[in-house]
Amino acid sequence: MNDVYAAELQASLLLFDNGQSKAALESARYSVASGRASLLNVEQEVLFAAITAYMDVIQAQEFVRIARNDVKVLGEQLDATNNRFEVGEVTRTDVSQTEARLAQSRANLVDSQGALQIARQDYLAAVGVLPG
Numbered sequence: 446m447n448d449v450y451a452a453e454l455q456a457s458l459l460l461f462d463n464g465q466s467k468a469a470l471e472s473a474r475y476s477v478a479s480g481r482a483s484l485l486n487v488e489q490e491v492l493f494a495a496i497t498a499y500m501d502v503i504q505a506q507e508f509v510r511i512a513r514n515d516v517k518v519l520g521e522q523l524d525a526t527n528n529r530f531e532v533g534e535v536t537r538t539d540v541s542q543t544e545a546r547l548a549q550s551r552a553n554l555v556d557s558q559g560a561l562q563i564a565r566q567d568y569l570a571a572v573g574v575l576p577g
Contacts, residue, residue: 491571498568502576505561512554519547 526543529535568576 494571498571501564502568505564508557509561512557515550519550
């Protein structure tokens with residue numbers, strides 16, 4: 446019995462491709478660099494949003510503190526104006542004006558508290574946790 450086996454192997458090597466391989470490699474490098482730059486840009490946008498949200502919370506907290514103090518001071522001023530009215534130093538109009546300023550101050554406090562809640566929710570959306 447005569448078993449005959451045959452095998453053939455062919456190989457080719459491109460020696461010159463007019464710079465196509467080098468150009469493809471450079472293109473891939475630029476694509477990677479572009480992807481990295483895009484990632485960095487997104488990271489910076491996220492960080493900026495978090496910082497902005499944090500600063501908005503700090504600012505809103507300060508506005509609430511100021512509004513609370515304003516309500517306290519105007520409440521004391523109303524008490525003093527009422528006392529002065531009782532002894533005849535001021536008119537009923539003076540008392541009414543002080544009451545109006547106190548009412549406006551209380552409304553400002555409510556507005557400030559609402560703005561603080563919004564700022565906290567914006568922070569939660571940007572960072573993922575409520576500010577501490």
